[in-house]
Amino acid sequence: MPVNEEIFRPVRMVFTTRAGGASASPYQSFNLGDHVGDDPEAVAVNRQRLVTVTGVDDIVWMEQLHTNTVTVVDKDTPVPVEATDAIVTTTPRLGLGVLVADCVPVLLADSKAKVVAAAHAGRMGARNGIIANTVDAMVELGATPANIQVLLGPAASGRNYEVPEDMANDVEAHLPGSKTRTAKGTWGVDVRAGLIRQLMSKGVTAIEADPRCTIEDTDFFSYRREGKTGRQAGLIWLEEEK
Template sequence: MNSATTQSHNGSTRPVQQVFTSRSGGVSLAPYESFNLGDHVGDDPEAVAKNRARLARVLGLDPSQLVWMEQIHSNTVKVVVDKQQGPVPAADAIVTTTPGLALCVLVADCVPVLLCDVEAKVVAAVHAGRMGARNGIVRATVEKMRELGAKPQSIHALLGPAASGRHYEVPRAMAEDVEKHLPGSITTTVKGTTGVDVRAGLVRQLLSLGINAIDADPRCTIEDSTFFSYRREGTTGRQAGVIWLTEQ
């Protein structure tokens, strides 16, 4: 499947599956072409439903196992224990210990963060945009995982494709504000202007929380047309990060 890449852990037992999708392989028409998974961006709801069904089918899941969020750029974390009838309301991170629940995060420049503790059997999907990251959404998610038995030294973090500091240009005052709350994020763009690298700031934050097993996809959604980018296109679709505990 050219619209998703997967990563698993712990060899053949594969207790955790993780996926990042791209924009190809779906049925949505311009400007959402083609594998748009966002149902809040103006795309044909039937096309989105078909894309989500295809995602589930390729992953070997039922669409009812996919858990989506009503993302609002907050620092709100919610725990889910069962299948949902609709998106988890007003949340930017979801955590579960229930096998078979596939936690989904939608992005188009924001950082999709997938967290797992295989030993404690806790996983999380995080929508870490500039404001959410600045306001501590990842820190709050790690804390919630710890409440459910996870340990920082056992947590693995996977950060997906997102806007890079090379192209994420913001006013200096905004960048300095983000840097104050998320050290390591302020940067200079290829134009020589002030920018932010949310992914870099999150890596530093994760390390400060005692999480050392970190993988970060370096691809920039703004410059790579393989992905949807709100900054580049304005009206566009959303790709997803998905993580779930297997039944094994």
């Protein structure tokens, strides 16, 4: 094999930042959320730029409502997918997009079974099992937990995600491993830590987590830090083998 020949990668995963887009303050500049008050034309430009840069045929977006609903999609699925917080596909070159501004974007792939998924794991969705349900939906399409690779994106970290103790206790009861102490010593929730434990309980062990905290890292949009702000995205897709 020539050393300069491109290696075929069956699955691609991308996380965006807030840089490089067309949106004006307070959404500057690569806001991909069309539900936050930004100029629709700017959002359309940003979304098209993401399609162009990644080379996907199209991107499926969701109407994310902090549910635990998972929807199987293909190129004919109307978008945004109504009232769902995870989408799964076996369709090559169809991007699955998840919008976040502190919640955890979760990208999952079984490259052998050719099944990929994108999920929005906010505190309530994670508490109510959105990621466990996503794994189950992937298995129904032929995936095997031991073959599923997971990437958790930048999100609110436990050291900064402060909540009342009763809320932390409630999340912990449903998502063990999530209750923590913040940098201030107050009670907090580490959603990524809870999700890692949950995924392992489902037989998924190939897990990586981006440690960056959206609350403190200004390269990202953060609802907790800014209130009125944009949304970055996680994107996953299957490449079509030639």
